Amino acid sequence: MKVGLFVTCLVDLSRPGIGFAALKLLEGAGCEVVVPEAQTCCGQPGYNSGGREIAKALARKVLAEFRDCDYVVAPSGSCSGQMKVATVHDLFQGEPDLPEFEKLAAKWYELSQFLVEVLKVERVPGKFAGTVTYHDSCSGLRELGVKMQPRYLLQMAGASIAEMDGAERCCGFGGTFSIKLGEISTRMCENKCESIRATRAGAIVGGDLGCLLNIEGRLRRTGDKDTKVLHFAQVIAGEE
Amino acid sequence: MGARENILARIRKAQGRAGAAPTEAEMAAVREAIARHEVGPQPPFAHAPDRLAQFAKECDRTGTTLATVASERDVPAEVARYLAANGLERSLAGWGAFAGLDWAGAGIAFHNRPAAADDRTGLTGCFCAIAETGTVLLLSSPAAPKVTALLPETHVCVVRKERLLDTMEDSFALLRREVGDPPRAVFYVSGPSRTADIEQTIVIGAHGPYRVHVILI
Amino acid sequence: MQIQSMFFKKRASEKLDDAILQGNMKRAKGKFVDGRAKAVAEFGVWEEVRTHAAKVRDRALANLDAYLVEFERNAVRRGAVVHWAEDAEEACAIIAGIAAKNGVRKVTKSKSMVSEEVNLNERLEAAGVQVVETDLGEYILQLAHEPPSHIVAPAVHKSKEQVAELFVRAHGKPRLTEIPAMTREAREALRDHFLTADMGISGSNFVIAETGTTLTVTNEGNADMVTTLPRIHVVITGIEKVIGTLEDFATLIRLLPRSAIGQSITNYLTLTTGVKMPGDTDGPEQMHIVLVDAGRTKLVGSDLQEMLRCIRCGACMNHCPVYQNVGGHAYGWVYPGPMGSILTPVYVGLENAGDLPNAATFCGECAVACPVKIPLPDLMRKLREQQFDRKLRPWSERMVIAAWGFTATRPALYALLSRIGARVARWMGGSEGLIHWLPGIDGWTKGRDMPAPSGRTFREMYRQKRSGASHGR
Numbered sequence: 001m002k003v004g005l006f007v008t009c010l011v012d013l014s015r016p017g018i019g020f021a022a023l024k025l026l027e028g029a030g031c032e033v034v035v036p037e038a039q040t041c042c043g044q045p046g047y048n049s050g051g052r053e054i055a056k057a058l059a060r061k062v063l064a065e066f067r068d069c070d071y072v073v074a075p076s077g078s079c080s081g082q083m084k085v086a087t088v089h090d091l092f093q094g095e096p097d098l099p100e101f102e103k104l105a106a107k108w109y110e111l112s113q114f115l116v117e118v119l120k121v122e123r124v125p126g127k128f129a130g131t132v133t134y135h136d137s138c139s140g141l142r143e144l145g146v147k148m149q150p151r152y153l154l155q156m157a158g159a160s161i162a163e164m165d166g167a168e169r170c171c172g173f174g175g176t177f178s179i180k181l182g183e184i185s186t187r188m189c190e191n192k193c194e195s196i197r198a199t200r201a202g203a204i205v206g207g208d209l210g211c212l213l214n215i216e217g218r219l220r221r222t223g224d225k226d227t228k229v230l231h232f233a234q235v236i237a238g239e240e
Numbered sequence: 241m242g243a244r245e246n247i248l249a250r251i252r253k254a255q256g257r258a259g260a261a262p263t264e265a266e267m268a269a270v271r272e273a274i275a276r277h278e279v280g281p282q283p284p285f286a287h288a289p290d291r292l293a294q295f296a297k298e299c300d301r302t303g304t305t306l307a308t309v310a311s312e313r314d315v316p317a318e319v320a321r322y323l324a325a326n327g328l329e330r331s332l333a334g335w336g337a338f339a340g341l342d343w344a345g346a347g348i349a350f351h352n353r354p355a356a357a358d359d360r361t362g363l364t365g366c367f368c369a370i371a372e373t374g375t376v377l378l379l380s381s382p383a384a385p386k387v388t389a390l391l392p393e394t395h396v397c398v399v400r401k402e403r404l405l406d407t408m409e410d411s412f413a414l415l416r417r418e419v420g421d422p423p424r425a426v427f428y429v430s431g432p433s434r435t436a437d438i439e440q441t442i443v444i445g446a447h448g449p450y451r452v453h454v455i456l457i
Numbered sequence: 458m459q460i461q462s463m464f465f466k467k468r469a470s471e472k473l474d475d476a477i478l479q480g481n482m483k484r485a486k487g488k489f490v491d492g493r494a495k496a497v498a499e500f501g502v503w504e505e506v507r508t509h510a511a512k513v514r515d516r517a518l519a520n521l522d523a524y525l526v527e528f529e530r531n532a533v534r535r536g537a538v539v540h541w542a543e544d545a546e547e548a549c550a551i552i553a554g555i556a557a558k559n560g561v562r563k564v565t566k567s568k569s570m571v572s573e574e575v576n577l578n579e580r581l582e583a584a585g586v587q588v589v590e591t592d593l594g595e596y597i598l599q600l601a602h603e604p605p606s607h608i609v610a611p612a613v614h615k616s617k618e619q620v621a622e623l624f625v626r627a628h629g630k631p632r633l634t635e636i637p638a639m640t641r642e643a644r645e646a647l648r649d650h651f652l653t654a655d656m657g658i659s660g661s662n663f664v665i666a667e668t669g670t671t672l673t674v675t676n677e678g679n680a681d682m683v684t685t686l687p688r689i690h691v692v693i694t695g696i697e698k699v700i701g702t703l704e705d706f707a708t709l710i711r712l713l714p715r716s717a718i719g720q721s722i723t724n725y726l727t728l729t730t731g732v733k734m735p736g737d738t739d740g741p742e743q744m745h746i747v748l749v750d751a752g753r754t755k756l757v758g759s760d761l762q763e764m765l766r767c768i769r770c771g772a773c774m775n776h777c778p779v780y781q782n783v784g785g786h787a788y789g790w791v792y793p794g795p796m797g798s799i800l801t802p803v804y805v806g807l808e809n810a811g812d813l814p815n816a817a818t819f820c821g822e823c824a825v826a827c828p829v830k831i832p833l834p835d836l837m838r839k840l841r842e843q844q845f846d847r848k849l850r851p852w853s854e855r856m857v858i859a860a861w862g863f864t865a866t867r868p869a870l871y872a873l874l875s876r877i878g879a880r881v882a883r884w885m886g887g888s889e890g891l892i893h894w895l896p897g898i899d900g901w902t903k904g905r906d907m908p909a910p911s912g913r914t915f916r917e918m919y920r921q922k923r924s925g926a927s928h929g930r
Contacts, residue, residue: 007915007916009865009875011915012875012914012915012916013875013878013879013910013914014879014908014909014910014911015910015911016911016913016914016915016918016919017911019915019919020915020918020919023919035916035919037868037916037919037920038868039868039916040864040865040866040868040871041865043865045858045861046858046861046862047838048819048838048841049841049845049850049854049858050838050841050842050843050844050845050846050850050858051842051845051858051859051862052842052845054858054859054861054862054865054866057862057866058862058865058866061866090835138818138819138820138821138822139819139821142820142821142822142824142825143821169778169820169822170778170818170820170822172778172818173818174817174818174819174820175818177815177817177818177819178900178901179898179900179901180812180815180854180900181466181469181779181812181815181816181900182899182900182901182903182904183466183469183470183473183900183903183904184469184473184779184782184783184816185818185900185901185904186903186904186905187473187782187904188778188779188782188818189904189905190904191778191782213907213908214905216906216908217891217901217905217906217907217908218904218905218906220889220891220905220906220908221904221905221906229908242541243541243542243543243547243750244541246543247525247541247543247696247748247750247754248522248525248526250750250754250757251521251522251525251754251757251758252522253758254754254757254758254759255519255520255521255522255757255758256758257522261522261526262520262522262523262526266520266522266523267523267526267527269520269523270520270523270524270527270666270701271527273516273701274527274666274667274701274702277702277703277704278702278704278705279704279707280506280509280510280513280704280705280707280708281502281505281506281509281708282502282506282711283500283501283502283506283711284501284502285501298721301721302722302724354738354739357648357652373721373722374722375722380733380734380737380739380740381734381736381737382734382735382736382737382738385737385738385739386681386685386739386740387685387686387738387739390678390681390682390685407707408707408710409703409704409707412703412704412707415703421535421668421730422668422670422703422728422730423730423734424729424730424731424732424733424734424737424740425684425685425727425728425729425730425740426670426727426728426730427681427725427726427727427728428722428725428726428727429724429725430722430723430724430725430726431724432724433676433677433678433724433725434676434677434724435593435594435640435676435677436488436610436676436718437592437593437594437597437610437611437612437677438593438597438612438615438617438620438636438639438640439481439484439616439617439636440484440485440488440489440610440613441617441636443636443637443640445640445641445644446593446640446644446676446677446678446679447591447644447647447648447651447677447678447679447681447682448677448678448681448682448724448725449678
């Protein structure tokens with residue numbers, strides 16, 4: 001089974017460890033993983049900023065790079081939403097390459113969904129003894145239905161989960177929103193951090209690096225140097 | 241051209257239809273769609289096996305109190321009991337349909353007229369009641385002034401059990417069958433008037449009645 | 458209402474620092490969101506009814522002209538006069554004209570957002586007509602000379618202490634501390650107005666083509682006073698409110714109060730059709746229905762037409778994390794929250810709407826909550842596309858997107874720049890690995906650190922690892 005790993009631009013730039021954790025998980029489960037080296041970004045920042053043509057150009061680029069794979073997996077609900085939902089429901093509606101994107105969408109998976117629903121993994125390499133709280137990122141949750149899968153995997157690694165109040169509420173990241181409307185974004189993030197603090201969990205775990213950087217940035221700014229901020233892939237791969 | 245023509249023409253142009261006004265064929269199609277009176281999906285509890293229990297449950301939720309009497313003759317005694325229990329004066333303005341009951345015998349001054357602003361209690365009947373939502377439905381007519389259900393602080397409504405329906409759609413079907421066109425006011429009352437406009441705190445008795453009491457016959 | 462939407466960012470910033478408002482918003486959020494969730498959970502067939510409701514709305518909107526003509530025919534048959542208004546000015550002129558012709562001196566009003574759109578009160582008052590808002594929230598705001606901040610709970614931004622202060626000034630009575638007493642005092646103050654008004658003005662949540670019916674949905678009963686007691690009843694509503702049948706209304710009304718406030722039904726639903734009938738002891742002698750366009754036909758047939766399905770329940774704003782934090786006034790016009798971020802740009806012009814289409818993280822909560830399945834984030838994105846295409850966003854922002862697009866489609870260049878960027882940012886992050894301030898993204902770094910990259914990109918590490926592995930073989 002040939003699985004293409006879409007690393008995501010944020011992971012590539014900022015937290016390569018998450019990419020390697022995903023690689024380890026997929027290879028550990030017996031997949032032949034390919035990482036197209038020319039990959040850059042799914043196009044969502046352009047899409048959500050009104051740059052529709054830029055988004056389409058990048059979507060076509062992604063399509064070309066992963067056409068040969070049996071599956072494509074990304075450690076992000078947001079980028080996966082872009083490639084599974086935005087392309088087929090909006091960007092390429094009524095265009096000749098729609099069938100190609102439908103095929104891509106059908107074989108594209110967010111990492112936790114792929115591990116649980118396709119590979120049906122029953123053990124993970126990571127061992128995590130502490131308590132974590134899980135933030136549901138919006139796109140993964142509402143566009144793709146990512147909810148129980150990462151929790152199931154975290155528990156497999158031995159983590160216990162303390163649910164925060166409003167786990168499904170947006171952390172305020174929203175891509176360029178976090179910069180354009182920074183004050184509102186910061187307040188939303190502070191609300192999220194309040195919920196996180198109230199759980200007293202040692203780590204806040206999520207499935208989208210954008211949200212995690214946002215949350216980490218606010219926690220650190222408000223003096224919290226201890227709470228770990230982790231992608232679930234790092235925890236379950238034992239690479240935290 | 242006037243506003244009407246301009247607006248209609250803009251709509252048609254935007255939706256790719258020629259001409260400045262709907263054609264006869266388009267109007268006929270719309271009337272045909274309307275005449276189907278398609279009923280949408282309804283929640284399971286709208287067709288409860290025990291319609292009366294469903295009605296009682298919803299009345300309880302909206303704050304309507306409920307009493308049952310055996311026949312219309314028993315209404316004055318129940319009204320007297322209710323007024324006494326709530327410390328209300330034994331006087332009311334009521335619909336003419338109830339004028340012939342023995343109010344004096346129950347110690348109540350019955351005024352056969354539409355309620356005025358200073359009447360404390362209004363007595364009405366209803367066209368039907370709806371179990372799904374605990375609602376009574378009043379149709380305005382010369383014999384059924386709406387103000388009697390609206391101005392007094394207490395509204396007592398007499399409902400005949402056979403007029404208790406499942407849903408609002410059922411009430412529309414009954415309306416078409418028995419009346420035809422809706423009258424000026426089709427008035428659905430589900431509990432006493434309330435507001436939550438200050439700090440989202442629910443307060444009973446905003447502009448309409450503080451109390452709604454349904455007497456089921 | 459004066460348009461202030463171009464100042465969204467600045468006003469939002471003020472609202473974030475307003476401690477009273479923050480407290481009021483926090484309280485409201487819990488009640489609205491939890492109330493709706495509970496009502497939806499016990500309903501059983503929410504999705505089915507939602508789907509049907511969207512269909513019902515689309516059916517009328519797809520043939521909007523014919524449905525309006527059918528509505529008009531039936532309303533006229535019942536003695537109503539139907540007026541059409543292309544814009545705010547025309548709507549106000551029609552109603553002021555009705556008032557003048559009939560010697561109207563006092564008007565009672567039940568809540569109508571369309572009347573807020575067209576500044577009706579100002580216009581009538583300028584003509585010497587006393588206008589009394591009778592919805593408790595609207596009444597409070599009329600005393601405060603403020604616009605509503607929410608379409609269902611207009612005074613949601615006010616605390617009871619603020620209301621008490623307004624009542625002391627307006628009623629000249631001792632200060633009250635309890636909400637029921639305040640409600641009682643307002644009831645008494647408004648009763649006399651109900652009984653003495655010459656004209657009642659209401660909105661209409663829907664208008665029903667089949668019967669020529671307009672309708673009101675309230676808990677207070679104020680709309681019933683307004684539509685029953687005065688000798689003239691004027692309805693002001695938007696042309697998009699038309700639906701086919703009474704059955705369609707039954708579907709929509711299962712969704713509206715549940716979505717708005719978590720109630721299965723409001724205490725009063727009143728269908729008003731035509732004038733009072735021969736022998737009726739109450740009801741108006743004249744009924745006028747003003748159908749207002751004021752921008753709505755710009756949505757018809759456009760890729761934003763789904764917005765016209767809106768039933769004004771307010772669930773989108775109640776569930777919006779941006780609205781929850783900044784309140785309705787920040788949005789600067791009649792409709793706040795996600796619905797406003799679409800309606801305001803269309804009704805008052807994209808160039809006057811500033812940041813509104815961008816005032817969302819696209820978290821999607823509004824689309825999930827919407828009872829008629831309006832894809833609100835998708836529609837906001839379409840407006841962002843219009844802003845982008847019409848060059849309405851700042852030059853710097855457009856340049857960044859263009860530059861990023863240029864780079865991201867050129868893998869070699871992208872690889873080079875991302876390697877440099879990762880290293881520079883790593884260096885900037887210092888030993889803590891945190892960047893405290895970065896020009897260009899100070900919107901982020903003002904309230905948050907930027908966690909610095911670890912220094913090398915995934916792809917260069919992956920390439921190295923692969924070549925290392927093959928060398929070792």
